[in-house]
Amino acid sequence: MKYWLMKSEPDTYSIDDLEREGVNMWEGCRNYTVRNFFRDQFQIGDRALFYHSNAEPSGIVGEMEVVSLAYPDPTQFDPASDYFDPKSPREIPRWLAVDVRFRRRYPRIIPLAEIRTIPELGAMGVVQRGQRLSVMPVTPEEMRIIRALVGLPAED
């Protein structure tokens, strides 16, 4: 099982939305590194931290579970979508999506400012200057530390 961190602006899609809906298609990623993570590394059962970006405060707000393998993101073919990509060939879709399921909301937000104070979390992409990937891997040790911050066991 792999661990991930996935960012969303809560004004666009928040953990409240995911908690209400249960399962959601994580669509609209238009970055090749993220596309390759989806294609090559995402597995059903992987866990992901839900991170609110451009938020007050920005930080980790809960966890979700990957419940599908990657599949072509339908929004790339939808002219009405903000994510429409007219250059993506239908036969070889350029962009992928995965389905995620709500697992838990943390009892409190873990703000980015707090993550920055923990030396063992210094390698996380989310604390690194200029790191803008919306999906990035998290190590088991980082996951353990983050869960401990909110009183959860390392395994669940």
Place this chain on the structure above:
DNA sequence: GCCAACGTTGGC
């Protein structure tokens, strides 16, 4: 709202 960082695009 500002702006640094960096991925992507496109001219050549």
Place this chain on the structure above:
DNA sequence: GCCAACGTTGGC
């Protein structure tokens, strides 16, 4: 295939 211009991300 280089690289400048442009657009986007996202913290502050």
